[in-house]
Amino acid sequence: MTTERSTPADVLGGLLEDLRAESEVLDGLVVGLPAEGWSRSTPAEGWTIAHQITHLAWTDDWTALAARDPEGFTAAIGERFGALLAAGADPVEEGAREGAAAEPTALLARWRAGREEVRTALAAVPADLRLPWFGPPMKPASMATARLMETWAHGQDVADALGVTREPTARLRHIAHLGQRTLGFAFAAHGLPAPERPVRLELTAPDGGLWAFGPADAPDVVTGPALDFCLLVTQRRHRDDLALTATGPIATAWLPVAQAFAGAPGKGRQPQA
Numbered sequence: 294m295t296t297e298r299s300t301p302a303d304v305l306g307g308l309l310e311d312l313r314a315e316s317e318v319l320d321g322l323v324v325g326l327p328a329e330g331w332s333r334s335t336p337a338e339g340w341t342i343a344h345q346i347t348h349l350a351w352t353d354d355w356t357a358l359a360a361r362d363p364e365g366f367t368a369a370i371g372e373r374f375g376a377l378l379a380a381g382a383d384p385v386e387e388g389a390r391e392g393a394a395a396e397p398t399a400l401l402a403r404w405r406a407g408r409e410e411v412r413t414a415l416a417a418v419p420a421d422l423r424l425p426w427f428g429p430p431m432k433p434a435s436m437a438t439a440r441l442m443e444t445w446a447h448g449q450d451v452a453d454a455l456g457v458t459r460e461p462t463a464r465l466r467h468i469a470h471l472g473q474r475t476l477g478f479a480f481a482a483h484g485l486p487a488p489e490r491p492v493r494l495e496l497t498a499p500d501g502g503l504w505a506f507g508p509a510d511a512p513d514v515v516t517g518p519a520l521d522f523c524l525l526v527t528q529r530r531h532r533d534d535l536a537l538t539a540t541g542p543i544a545t546a547w548l549p550v551a552q553a554f555a556g557a558p559g560k561g562r563q564p565q566a
Contacts, residue, residue: 301420301434308437309412311464315441316408319349319448322455323401331397335450336529336562342454345447346404347392348385353407356440359424360414360433367425384427385556411440428555429478435471442468442553446527453529461499461520469496469519472526472553473506479526482558483550488513488543496522513541515548526553531564 323331323346331343340348359366374384392400415433423430431439445468452459473494477487493507496519504519515522517537524530525537525548532548539545552558 305416305420305434305437308434308441308467309416311467312408312437312441312444313412314462315444315448315464318459319444319451320401320405322448322451322457323397326397328397331400333454335454337450338560340450341393342451343393343395343397343400344390345450346400347390347395349444349447350392350400350404350407352443353404353411353440355427356436357407357410357414359426360411360418360436363425370425370427408440408444426555438467438471439555442471442527445523446529446554449524449527449529463499465499465519465523466504468523468527468553469494469504470506472522472551475526475553476547476551479547479550479552482552482556485546485550488547490543492541492544492547494522511541513539513544515539515544526551528552528554528559528561531562533564 323342326342331346332341334341335345337345355366358369392403395403415437418424418433420434421432423432424436426436441464445464448459473492476492480487490513491507491511492513492515493509493511494505495514495516496504496506497517498504498519515537517535521530521535521537525532525535537548539548550558
């Protein structure tokens with residue numbers, strides 16, 4: 294009897310299909326909006342729905358470049374954002390502003406074309422090749438996971454702006470796993486020493502099952518709904534508004550600083566009234 298194992302290509306292919314599905318959910322929220330709807334404010338300060346989609350399209354452009362031409366990506370980042378990055382500034386705001394005034398139909402078309410280019414470009418990258426990025430270099434599977442995380446997170450902002458509740462799916466597992474893997478990065482991003490021992494996650498999946506990450510005997514544990522953990526690590530909800538329980542000093546210190554995205558810590562969200 295033989296046991297089939299997933300290859301890196303299988304894993305990446307599954308991630309890219311989940312990225313497509315997550316993108317289509319967000320696409321469905323904005324495709325029917327009237328022109329004035331794109332200027333509706335979202336929970337991200339100063340960002341409209343158009344800013345959210347522009348940011349995704351902008352990031353997709355850079356992702357495709359990193360996959361197609363890593364050296365060109367590095368050169369372009371230095372040329373365009375070198376001064377900003379040296380000053381500790383974040384180029385994301387510029388990226389969100391530069392296309393937000395575009396006509397909605399053109400903006401939607403740009404995002405659709407860019408996200409397909411990302412899928413095609415990442416699928417062609419060798420599984421072990423680390424691609425340059427604004428944060429640490431990433432293999433194509435990690436890059437695809439990051440794109441899925443960002444699409445879901447910015448989709449949450451759009452859903453909140455429209456008063457829509459999205460159905461959580463099994464795709465959240467990718468985001469939860471990314472949140473667990475970025476524990477050390479989150480501490481470092483806040484100027485804190487990296488923990489010397491892991492934290493275990495025990496999360497309730499959307500279907501009621503258990504998603505567990507980390508050693509079973511870890512003294513530090515975070516438990517709660519997977520949706521809440523994903524909202525936390527993408528900074529879409531304040532810690533006080535989530536049903537997450539931390540056991541142990543490292544887990545307790547992690548939750549207020551957790552972030553699954555590259556770059557400087559964001560402002561986060563205020564507790565809901």
